Amino acid sequence: MEKSAHRARLVKAPEHFVSQDLIADINANGIDETRRGFLRKGFLSAVGGAAAGLTAPMAFAVGEGDPAILEKQEWQTTLGKNVATMPYGVPSIYEANLIRRESPGLTRVAASSVAFTPLQGLFGTITPNGLHFERHHQGWYNLNPETHRLMVNGMVKNARVFTMNDLMRLPSVSRTHFIECGANTGLEWGNVAVPTVQYTHGMLSCCEFTGVPLKVLLEECGADLKKGKFLLAEGGDGSGMTRTINLESCLEDTIVAWSMNGEMLRPENGFPLRLVVPGVQGVSWVKWLRRLEVGDMPWNTKDEAVHYIELMPNGMHRQYASIQECKSVITTPSGGQQLLDKGFYNISGMAWSGRGKIKRVDVSFDGGNNWRTARLETPVLTKSITRFNIDWVWDGSPAILQSRAVDDTGYIQPSIKVLRDLRGNRSIYHNNAIQSWKLDSNGEVSNVQVG
Amino acid sequence: MSKLDKLFARLALLALAVFSSQLAYAQSSQGATQYSGIGRNATPAEVIAWDIDVRSDFKGLPKGSGSVEQGQAIWESKCASCHGVFGESNEIFTPIAGGTTVDDIKTGRVASLSDRKQPQRTTLMKVPTVSTLWDYIYRAMPWNAPRSLTPDETYALVAFILSLGEIVPDDFVLSNANIAEVQKKMPNRNGMTRNHGFWSVNGKPDVNGSSCMSNCIKFVQIGSTLPDFARNAHGNIAEQNRLYGPYRGADTTKPSMDKLPGSAGEGLAHAADTHAASTKGPAALFKNENCSACHAPNAKLVGPSIADIAAKYKDQNGAQEKLMAKVKNGGSGVWGAIPMPPQPQLSNEDRAILVRWVLTGQ
Numbered sequence: 001m002e003k004s005a006h007r008a009r010l011v012k013a014p015e016h017f018v019s020q021d022l023i024a025d026i027n028a029n030g031i032d033e034t035r036r037g038f039l040r041k042g043f044l045s046a047v048g049g050a051a052a053g054l055t056a057p058m059a060f061a062v063g064e065g066d067p068a069i070l071e072k073q074e075w076q077t078t079l080g081k082n083v084a085t086m087p088y089g090v091p092s093i094y095e096a097n098l099i100r101r102e103s104p105g106l107t108r109v110a111a112s113s114v115a116f117t118p119l120q121g122l123f124g125t126i127t128p129n130g131l132h133f134e135r136h137h138q139g140w141y142n143l144n145p146e147t148h149r150l151m152v153n154g155m156v157k158n159a160r161v162f163t164m165n166d167l168m169r170l171p172s173v174s175r176t177h178f179i180e181c182g183a184n185t186g187l188e189w190g191n192v193a194v195p196t197v198q199y200t201h202g203m204l205s206c207c208e209f210t211g212v213p214l215k216v217l218l219e220e221c222g223a224d225l226k227k228g229k230f231l232l233a234e235g236g237d238g239s240g241m242t243r244t245i246n247l248e249s250c251l252e253d254t255i256v257a258w259s260m261n262g263e264m265l266r267p268e269n270g271f272p273l274r275l276v277v278p279g280v281q282g283v284s285w286v287k288w289l290r291r292l293e294v295g296d297m298p299w300n301t302k303d304e305a306v307h308y309i310e311l312m313p314n315g316m317h318r319q320y321a322s323i324q325e326c327k328s329v330i331t332t333p334s335g336g337q338q339l340l341d342k343g344f345y346n347i348s349g350m351a352w353s354g355r356g357k358i359k360r361v362d363v364s365f366d367g368g369n370n371w372r373t374a375r376l377e378t379p380v381l382t383k384s385i386t387r388f389n390i391d392w393v394w395d396g397s398p399a400i401l402q403s404r405a406v407d408d409t410g411y412i413q414p415s416i417k418v419l420r421d422l423r424g425n426r427s428i429y430h431n432n433a434i435q436s437w438k439l440d441s442n443g444e445v446s447n448v449q450v451g
Numbered sequence: 452m453s454k455l456d457k458l459f460a461r462l463a464l465l466a467l468a469v470f471s472s473q474l475a476y477a478q479s480s481q482g483a484t485q486y487s488g489i490g491r492n493a494t495p496a497e498v499i500a501w502d503i504d505v506r507s508d509f510k511g512l513p514k515g516s517g518s519v520e521q522g523q524a525i526w527e528s529k530c531a532s533c534h535g536v537f538g539e540s541n542e543i544f545t546p547i548a549g550g551t552t553v554d555d556i557k558t559g560r561v562a563s564l565s566d567r568k569q570p571q572r573t574t575l576m577k578v579p580t581v582s583t584l585w586d587y588i589y590r591a592m593p594w595n596a597p598r599s600l601t602p603d604e605t606y607a608l609v610a611f612i613l614s615l616g617e618i619v620p621d622d623f624v625l626s627n628a629n630i631a632e633v634q635k636k637m638p639n640r641n642g643m644t645r646n647h648g649f650w651s652v653n654g655k656p657d658v659n660g661s662s663c664m665s666n667c668i669k670f671v672q673i674g675s676t677l678p679d680f681a682r683n684a685h686g687n688i689a690e691q692n693r694l695y696g697p698y699r700g701a702d703t704t705k706p707s708m709d710k711l712p713g714s715a716g717e718g719l720a721h722a723a724d725t726h727a728a729s730t731k732g733p734a735a736l737f738k739n740e741n742c743s744a745c746h747a748p749n750a751k752l753v754g755p756s757i758a759d760i761a762a763k764y765k766d767q768n769g770a771q772e773k774l775m776a777k778v779k780n781g782g783s784g785v786w787g788a789i790p791m792p793p794q795p796q797l798s799n800e801d802r803a804i805l806v807r808w809v810l811t812g813q
Contacts, residue, residue, distance in 0.1 A: 158482035159493040166489045191675040238597040240590040249651040300507040302587035315565030321649035336688035338701040341714045367671035371664045412660035443711045444701050449675040
């Protein structure tokens, strides 16, 4: 980019353009036309480039201070952009590196793939909508909200149809919850496979969702919730994604949602309607939701019988493993990052549990031998991301950083060894193991597994 | 409404069509219990149109039939390009057939799931129920044309897939009448367990971590790391992190640094330019650079309108260069008392784009 010259500027008066001899002469004999001419000539040559619109930079010698302070910057000396230049704002150009990314070689077709959230660059707990991870089974669409319908049928008194106009008139709630794909960190069951937290944990986001409680809709349709213990949620996309929801477990906090973080859902995340099933793996948060059917048994759909099942060492598959258990990860620093120098660092990360609230997070700097308890940032919400921070002074020697979360059921995040000993290493789903980041003396952080 | 009613309704669909078309758009709140004026009852035809799921007890399965032979013909024209002629392809999706044996059909457990002889788990190694195949193919296949298959075509395709796993013979005709019998022969029908604590929020976890706080392990052993050859497999990590702040990305196009970069970050990768290449059109540039503060498209503001400038310089040789100089160095009040201030901040390229647009509209 061409460095701008300056407009709307104050030009510093030139100094020392008059020779000592002329000064003495004027002092002695006063000013006349000849001397005035000398003055004028001297001044004009002194301001030289100014006529071409360039500022004479203030001449500070090297070492007098930081050029970022001593030299005027473009944004101090020119007129900035108008309001609404960007009618829908976008991040700074300096944030261009933080985008959703695919993991090379993970899938063969981009319509049935994943784009991971860049957790290494996020703060706090909320995922910006443009960075919310994507996972589609048959591509995504911009559905027309005018023609979108939600049908509720099955074990209900009245099978009913709702338009978006109808749904958005109903009493709504706004709740902040994490959504995590059941296969998040699945690449790491067998061994370390990917370099950064974007790829190890990036099928994770957290938003404030707004919508109508599922219970309100089901009761409105006269659902038989005594016999009808299960709900089929169906998407309006090409895959017609169908998932069985366990109403005994999920009836109270499931939301039929149209909004994320204060605006309508993004099309990649189900616009105009999706199911929000707090604590349950993302695949059940059916996008482009078009139908809810109450029934008395699970449906055994393709994504409940061929995928999202977990292979155990004895050759059996666990079916309907849905809850995302307590998990945490340090995001700064994390794999692929480079620390600049020794000294103080705020070590920061995220913790979450599909069974409730985060109660505490411990952090180890020596590969799990000794632990210190981190600070939890408020608010600590149920089935939501909680941010933790801990102070650390790095002395420059190698270290292995880990975080270990505990939720309010008392469950403690396990090591990868504990998980593998029980479930083997071909399970793919529900890997909530403690993550290890190795920090080398050269400042590079890498993904390792310990034990 | 029950699925049995649904089947009956399917037969009566024609009779219903006239009736329901009048009902469908009546925004009656009939059936509303608590929220008046919101929603309406679904018509039978609407429920039939959307409620296509098939459960493992075959509730929802439409009547029909299809043979392995018919299935093979459809398969080769609509499915083989992704899944391979024998369902063996691993090009686009994981293979559908393979890894199951005649013994598995007897036991209902796929032996290769535990003996690890099969490199990849195929659909037939996993799926416990025929209903799952029927439901999914009917709802979502072919991948680029979902909902284009008839029930009979779906029966035929399921029959063909089952024949690939030798679950049915090559002359088999699958129908709603015999599908439940076929389901009893699925190789992995006994291979699923729901005996775990992950189905309900109140379920019991299968493992638990340690609460140890000090001297927890004798020896830290690193069991797995990324091999050096994979250092750049996910692209340059430097370009996937902020270029400022305490946590930069390592330049994975180069070997690791020997020592710490130091507080200035010298030696670290810096993408030369984070600015997305500007592809803004001239009209946007005109607004962003505040030209529009003085120049409107057709009306005189402080300065002349774009239309007036274009008219004045129409067909003049050298107009482009002349105006580009004027924009850079300022004007002298050609159009009135107020001179145009110099605009030295514009790159030559941007000035050329702006002037060309003012003169030609292009």
